[in-house]
Amino acid sequence: MTAGDFMDIAIGIFFLLVGIGLGWAFYRLATVFAQLTTTIHDVSEETVPILTRLQTTVDEVNSELGKIEEITGNVVGLTGTIEHTTAAVGSAVSTPIKKVGALSAGISESVSTFLKGRRKEAQP
Secondary structure, eight states, X not given: OOXXXXXXXXHHHHHHHHHHHHHHHHHHHHHHHHHHHHHHHHXXXXXXXXXXXXXXXXXXXXXXXXXXXXXXXXXXXXXXXXHHHHHXXXXXXXXXXXHHHHHHHHHHHHHHHHHHHHHHHHOO
């Protein structure tokens, strides 16, 4: 057996081992891809219902926000009405009170002036 024959056998064995190693690596890679495909399929099946529930929740929140906006608008209108009512009641109450106060001040001043005049006549 010559060195060339030995090299041919060695190269043949080397390529045979490399082929077996590559075959094993490709088999393992195929197994990983199969598991990855299963995982992606499971995730996509679970994600769609979650997104559907999320969309329903967002729609319900938007509906509640619309109701809150309506309530806020009603409160603003009610506040304006209360403000006008308060002003009207204040005006209706304060005007007669001012008139009664002015009348009582006038009567008080008249009585005071009248009594001062009588005292001056009685003193001589």
